[in-house]
Amino acid sequence: MHRRRILITGACGFTGRHLSARLADQQPAAMTGLDSVQREVLAGGQWTYVRCDLSDRDLLRSEVHRASPDLVFHLAGLIRADSPDEFHRVNVEGFRGLLSALRQDAKRRGRKIRVVAVGSAAEIGLAGVSCLPVTEDAPCRPDSDYGRSKWEATRLALAEPADGPLEVIVARVFNLIGPGQGTGSAPGSFAHQVAAVARGDADAIRCGNLDARRDFVDVRDAADAYIALARHGRPGQLYNVCAGRSYRIGDLLDHLLRAAGSRAPVLIEPSRIRANDVPDIYGDHGKVTRETGWQPAIPIHQSLAELLESVSDLRRAA
Numbered sequence: 001m002h003r004r005r006i007l008i009t010g011a012c013g014f015t016g017r018h019l020s021a022r023l024a025d026q027q028p029a030a031m032t033g034l035d036s037v038q039r040e041v042l043a044g045g046q047w048t049y050v051r052c053d054l055s056d057r058d059l060l061r062s063e064v065h066r067a068s069p070d071l072v073f074h075l076a077g078l079i080r081a082d083s084p085d086e087f088h089r090v091n092v093e094g095f096r097g098l099l100s101a102l103r104q105d106a107k108r109r110g111r112k113i114r115v116v117a118v119g120s121a122a123e124i125g126l127a128g129v130s131c132l133p134v135t136e137d138a139p140c141r142p143d144s145d146y147g148r149s150k151w152e153a154t155r156l157a158l159a160e161p162a163d164g165p166l167e168v169i170v171a172r173v174f175n176l177i178g179p180g181q182g183t184g185s186a187p188g189s190f191a192h193q194v195a196a197v198a199r200g201d202a203d204a205i206r207c208g209n210l211d212a213r214r215d216f217v218d219v220r221d222a223a224d225a226y227i228a229l230a231r232h233g234r235p236g237q238l239y240n241v242c243a244g245r246s247y248r249i250g251d252l253l254d255h256l257l258r259a260a261g262s263r264a265p266v267l268i269e270p271s272r273i274r275a276n277d278v279p280d281i282y283g284d285h286g287k288v289t290r291e292t293g294w295q296p297a298i299p300i301h302q303s304l305a306e307l308l309e310s311v312s313d314l315r316r317a318a
Contacts, residue, residue: 004069004071005029005067005068005071006030006031006032006073007031007033007034007067007071007073008023008031008033008034008073008075009035009072009073009075009076009098010034010035010075010076010077011049011075012033012037012049013035013075014176014178014181014182015075015219015222016033016075017180018180018219018223019075019223019226020033022220022224022227026227029046031046031047032048032049032050032063032066032067033049033050034050034052034063034076035052036051036052036053036054036076037051048067050066053094054076054090054095054097055090055093055094055097057097057100057101060097060098061100061104064101064102064104064105065104068105069102069113070111070113070114071114071115072098072102072114072115073116073226073230074098074115074117075118076090076094077090077091077150077153078090078091078149079146080146081145083145084149087146087148087149088149091149091153095117099115099157099160099166102115102165102166103164103166106166107165111165112166112167113167114166114167115166115167115169116169116226116230117153117154117157117169117170118173119150119151119170119171120146120150120172121173121175121281121283122142122147122150123142123147123154123172124138124140124141124281125141125143126276127140127141128140129278132282133284134281134282134283134284135284136172136237136238136239136240136287140154143276154238157170158236158238160235166235168235169229169230169234169236169237169239170238171225171226171229171239171241171288172238172241172283173222173242174214174216174240174241174242174243174282175214175215175216175217176216176217176218176219177216177300177304177307178218178220178306179219179306179307179309179310180311181307181311186207186208186249186253187256187303187304187307188307188311189207190205190207190253190256191256191304191307191310191311192311193205194256194262194264194308194312195308195311195312197260197262197264198262204265204266205253205265205267206267206269207249207267207268207269208268208269208272209268209273209274210249210266210268211249211250212248212249212278212279212280213246213248213249213279213281214246214247214281215247215281215282215283216247216252217241217242217243217296218300220298221296221297221298222241224294225239225292225294228288229288229294232292232293239285239287240283240285241285241288242283242284243283243285244283244285244296245282246280246281246282256307259304259305260312
């Protein structure tokens with residue numbers, strides 16, 4: 001990575017923490033992390049952390065001006081929200097505000113700004129999985145409010161004019177997994193519950209549909225893909241960031257239970273099962289591999305082991 005001024009939105013999130021660590025190892029000149037949470041995990045050294053909600057347009061413009069980035073990784077967004085309007089406010093309008101602030105700063109400095117915007121496989125929906133693996137050309141008809149907001153944001157990114165001040169690349173990431181993952185995903189929820197059972201804080205694992213199959217890519221591999229796209233990706237293009245195969249959700253839970261030496265009962269709760277759940281989805285990462293040389297390197301069993309270790313106290317419990 002060239003010595004640049006780098007801005008990361010969503011810097012304190014699951015991916016943001018891993019991406020910031022990857023970038024810090026490569027020693028770029030100056031890095032600014034924006035996040036809406038009160039967690040100064042990036043303060044000190046080459047990092048500047050700023051608490052900033054992307055929906056605050058005035059503060060956002062001020063912080064973009066202060067950071068004067070050459071490269072932006074846009075990770076910020078909601079995965080869960082109380083309403084479609086909340087998804088739209090943050091995931092769509094927040095991104096629109098970021099693009100506007102970046103355009104102003106690029107014109108002020110008379111230089112282009114490269115932006116890697118992270119999308120989601122949730123944009124695809126049932127319509128896009130009629131032919132597997134999913135390529136970048138698959139039709140998108142998202143089935144959830146989250147997916148619809150991400151698809152609208154992706155369309156904003158891809159609509160950026162080629163002769164404008166921004167070079168925008170979209171990384172459509174599939175399901176993430178890895179150390180430090182929270183409970184908002186199936187693997188993270190499973191790992192936290194398995195650890196709770198091991199500590200004696202729970203007596204069962206509660207889950208939804210275990211037969212669904214998903215493409216899981218390690219968060220550190222994903223971070224490396226974003227960096228590779230920052231270097232070699234083509235503006236105006238969409239790239240799948242994925243493992244290229246699917247795994248049965250229940251098999252991931254079985255692996256975690258075996259690793260913990262647990263025989264906890266598994267309870268299927270109907271409230272956790274979605275009516276329009278895609279039964280199987282996995283992507284094709286051929287495009288990003290051909291154009292940047294990136295490919296996933298961390299095997300699923302390593303991701304699961306390090307996820308469990310990161311959220312549990314199993315060693316002392318044993």
